[in-house]
Amino acid sequence: MRDMTGVPIQQMADRVAGLMEERLRVRGQGLAEKLRKGGRLLPRRVRTAAEVLQTGAVMAQNPKMWAQVDQAAVAQAYDTCVRHLGGVDHKDRRKGALIGVLGSIAFSVLVVAVLLGAVLYWRGFI
Structure with a gap:
């Protein structure tokens, strides 16, 4: 040493x-x-x-x-x-963060769409 x-x-x-x-x-x-x-x-x-x-x-x-x-x-x-x-690699970290945010947004939109469909079905519009 x-x-x-x-x-x-x-x-x-x-x-x-x-x-x-x-x-x-x-x-x-x-x-x-x-x-x-x-x-x-x-x-x-x-x-x-x-x-x-x-x-x-x-x-x-x-x-x-x-x-x-x-x-x-x-x-x-x-x-x-x-x-x-x-x-x-800071570029890879940035890309991973962007993918994480976009995935979160997509999941939120999907949940809202499912809830909207459930409410419309429940109210008898579908």
Whole structure:
């Protein structure tokens, strides 16, 4: 395993924050704010890994806390985040959201049509 210092951990956090902005379109300064704003867009294990990375980056800023950073856990968390965010396609996410909205609208129109038909039948018009 490579020897990590505070700067590479911060660089890892910055890289994950950049990927969140690029792939998920989450705005904000730094990983902590992006996790607060867009953490719900990540699966639980990836969100937890990003939180571990953020905690490690904050602890690495203080020389006394640096000794308590679990470097293997931070490296694993970074790999988990990068692996997940690297596979996210924002165009595909947008297309999926549009299909979901159109499906919801179609279902609503179908329910209204069925209810209208039932009321017309019940009133004797059909």
